[in-house]
Amino acid sequence: MKDMTSTLPTYEDMLAAHERIRPYIHRTPVLTSSYLNDLTGAELFFKCENFQKAGAFKVRGASNAVFGLSDEMASKGVATHSSGNHALSLSYAAGRRGIPCHVVMPRTAPQAKKDAVRGYGGIITECEPSTTSREAVFAEVEAETGAEFVHPYNDPRVIAGQGTCSKELMEQTDGLDAVIAPIGGGGMVSGTCLTLSTLAPEVEIYAAEPEQADDAYRSFKAGHIIADDAPNTIADGLKVPLKENTWHFVSNHVTDILTASEDEIVAAMKLTWQRMKIVMEASCAPPLATILKNPDVFRGKRVGVIITGGNVDLDKLPWVVGY
């Protein structure tokens, strides 16, 4: 296996990614809400990746990885381990290129997620719900298929792809003072850092995280990666730890990391629906939740807010069924 994690992506990689993936992604809209502006005292620009192909920003990085492969490499397909939006997005992108996508997923993952991956043509191999089992099963799949591993967030091709989101956001607004995105493994935040540190280095970059999975916050304060074993939060896309490439961007370019409680996350999710008619995943709600919680940080600023995905089960809205 080629060690793709040894190279950091460059600004030029991000520009090349944008050209490469343009046919396979939506240029998602930027929406505003005067109600939320009044409430926060800031001017908020919501970049709506919930309307992205496959329902999340992850398709940017996945498409960049898939369409950047040589024909020879592509012929053996791609592989990853994920039970979330990266699995969906990589399956989508591989399907568009007509190559196989192997996904290792815990057998305990929700049936709906397995169905969705299969719906995009992904080939699932189940593992036990432990890191040991996942790594062993993934190694087998990789050895058998020769497929190219695309890590959900630490892969430089993925980071370069995620960086295209902030490029569009800057093109769609007349200048920003700050951008805020949720942080789990740090793929979107790293892409944001990659793009803005060259394109608009004056723009502050904030990351927002659940209190109950605040490993990035603690890493940022400690100055080295801290990985939690099994955090528990409704924002289930944000449970994963930082890795060396995302840590590089986070530690060098992020202004601050802010956290929100479960209640604050659900309240922000509900407020966004009520006022903007956008149903976001719980994992997308920490940015608005932390803006509401820290008005002094954002007041008077023009703030880009990245809404990362919309793959929520409408039959299980947390303010309806509890959480």
Next chain:
Amino acid sequence: MKDMTSTLPTYEDMLAAHERIRPYIHRTPVLTSSYLNDLTGAELFFKCENFQKAGAFKVRGASNAVFGLSDEMASKGVATHSSGNHALSLSYAAGRRGIPCHVVMPRTAPQAKKDAVRGYGGIITECEPSTTSREAVFAEVEAETGAEFVHPYNDPRVIAGQGTCSKELMEQTDGLDAVIAPIGGGGMVSGTCLTLSTLAPEVEIYAAEPEQADDAYRSFKAGHIIADDAPNTIADGLKVPLKENTWHFVSNHVTDILTASEDEIVAAMKLTWQRMKIVMEASCAPPLATILKNPDVFRGKRVGVIITGGNVDLDKLPWVVGY
């Protein structure tokens, strides 16, 4: 009371409306879905008025009426009868101008709707749920306040305002073969006719209606207005009958009116959520429902689909709680 219904709006009125209301509305995005394109064999461009201020296209017409008033007329406020999006939108627009908005609403209207109107500053006077009572109570309110009546859809200022939606849609796409919108009283369809009959007369205009409230369909076939007494459909914004001004546009410019069953409406609403992450009102779903039902009409065409509003109660989605 000045009879505003005696004058039909012109294309220049629509252009003036767009300049007038620009500060008070969103230029809503146009979204696409390759899944729905594959499913229908058409190329669909969804104009997302569900993200409009106050949650619906109605704010276009309401703002045009409110901001077109002289200071003298405006000083006495505006008045209407509506329990739906027009009441919300007129209250919003009046609030932005700082004038009163009087709304006559049946006492049986849902509390949530009354709360929403009051939330935008509207002053509610309740009537009994009958046309006789509504007209009597409205006449009293009008006489007492001297407020300017803004009819929900037959008012030429309202029709001119609604026409700005298709103007934007044409600007946001590279040409269309057809546009389709839901039809109740015909305000949006009339505005669409007003704009396209001058701007792009080659574009076909379709209207979509629930089978269970198909008075516009029957009017169109009969060649004169047919008004139903009390139709019953989940698409509750589409129960009202055509009036003389909207009939003028519908009878002269609409290509055809298509209908959909309740089940087809709910299925289209659910499909739009699943595939586009857009929660639309049931009243917005007939266009997609009729496109799916009549593939031969739309196959191979570039079709603008107006999603008229998003004010749905997420706790009462019809595919979850029944309908």
